[in-house]
Amino acid sequence: MEDIESLLSQMTWEEKVGQMQQLSAGATPKEIFEAFKEKGEIGSFLHVLGVETGSFLEASSRSRMKIPPIFGIDAIHGHALLKGATVFPSQLAMACTWNEEMIEKVGEITAKEVAADGLNWVFSPVLCLGRDLRWGRIDETFGEDALLASRMGAAIIKGYQKDGLVAACAKHYLGYGEATGGRDAYDTEISERKAREVFLKPFKAAVDAGCMTFMTAYGSIDATPLTTNHRYLTEILKDEYGFDGFVVTDWENFRSLVTGQKVAKDMDEACVMGVKAGNDMSMNSDEFYDALLRAVKEGRIEEEIVNDCVRRILRVKQRLGLLDENKPSRPGREVIGCKEHQDFNYQVAKESAVLLKNNGVLPFKGAKRIAVIGPNADDVRAQYGDWTYFSHPMPKPWESGKEGVYTILKGIEAVYTESEVTYAKGCSINDSDPDSMLSEAVEVAKDADVIVVVLGDSLSQNGEYRDRANLALSGKQNELLCALKTLQKPLICVLVNGKPLVIDEVTKDADAIIEVFNGGDQCGLALAHLLKGDENFSGKLPISFPYDSSATPCYYNQYDYWHGGRYIDIPSGSPYPFGFGLSYSQFAISNLRLSKPTVKLGESFKLSLRLENVSSREGNDVVQLYFKDKVCQILTPIRSLLDFQKVFVPANGSIEVEFALSTNQLGYYDPNCHYVVDPGEFEFFVSDDGTHFKTICLTVE
């Protein structure tokens, strides 16, 4: 194994700064890209796909130091930029599983496919929180809650890095999802106290899980760009949390300091500011190399700062075995999209689906005719969501879908073989289609025994630069729904979308509602088996639905509010809140108890309960434990998720569920940013649907 200090001592400044530059295949001007590539002294490339890596490695092997580049890829729900790889449900959909073991395995499978493709670095997970629904990248998050995102994030990081072939990247650090007005890459008005209380938590969990890299967000916190934010990048992340991997900027963050955020007069100044703040590698901004080299040579940046950046990059390369003479062996390409991975993907899709309403129409079997209607019934792009080969690195909407993908229509056709399945699109998501499309759909549905209508949003309504002020179902989707409703048939609505939308009309008209978000390759097959009752629902929402577009943020853990905290013209709260999700089983929580009613500060205790399945259908349930410190020095949320367990309960059976806790978990950050646990009374809330709670109190002395 190469000694990093000895390597560092042999490197020239050109070689060192070269390690800190990342270039993009596709976006960097061709001559610049080729010149860097040929020289073989560059730290990293992004968006290079498998078969192409050979020539890059060959160039680096000809260079003096022979340090191979690390290849980064946006494999955020599977290695989906490569056509043929397994496309998992989006992070938001995956979070509905509340199943850490499953999410870890998603990471492991993705890393295998990425490694088989010759790459070694995934820009995932996204640990921003989805708290303002207007934001265009809600689909990339694990939802609105810091604890859930921390647990899901840590799990997927462990999975990615399990075989030691791939590094994970916690992004976007920090506050990106909380930008004012939900505007992408805008400023975030949060204090450090609030950051510690909420937004830093998943990132701290990522450090604790051993995440090898971090990515700096585009935005700013209280007007200081993250790119120049010494406090967050160096003092908190590296010094306080002990993160010893490296930080890469997001796309052209250095250049944006000059052109967008206007805090640096030129690239020379921008690069010095950014590196001093704690960024170790520049994603794109290809002027970075020359600018930083000049700064080092002219003494405008301390040599030790640059050495530390390079040391961090080499450390990650060393951990991945890239500096070893004998490089670690990788799985063969046959694992990419293989049956075993797709079978597992089916399980993920199944656990990701959330049953929001069922007035008894589900499960349905034996229908002679099923009409599948709607703009997202047979649309693989909408079903995949963002960050697949359709949309990145360059949008390729003309690409065809790959083999073996089950849209909702295809899944229903495959599972309901005894039924006649008819299909009509009805309308499109965005535009004003001719009314004939609506009437054609009504015509197709009129003789059906059951109608499955698939609504939602499209790729063009999610992603960077795509924030929405209006969260209602767009186009003529509500009209389509109303037209179908007039047929007076069982009406099942499936939602395929990147974020919770305003679905009051759906709630009113549909007999059953299922939210699948962006469910990946196997979504349609899993959904059809769920509809039929071959499988059971267990998904729970990781994010709350709004009553109205103007009612976002509507996350569950808002503060106590003495003037009521509601708008006069809509109900308060959320129609389908965080933690909500129905099942074909019926569960009942009882016998809530504490191991002791009073504990001392720092002591451990247990909270237990009985979970009974009062139905004849076996099933999985998510027991959610929340708490509230009844009196604090400052406002705290009405309740905060403290722990959860996903458990199996046999038909008509019951199990005991136990949470091992410590009073150390019951604290908050005071106005001086110190974590404190106040003695006093604490209330615990247990629920399996985010709406009904059993409570019990504990006294901490």
Ligand code: BGC
């Ligand atoms: C996104 C990142 C992504 C990077 C590289 C940026 O625009 O914000 O999430 O990893 O591009 O594709």
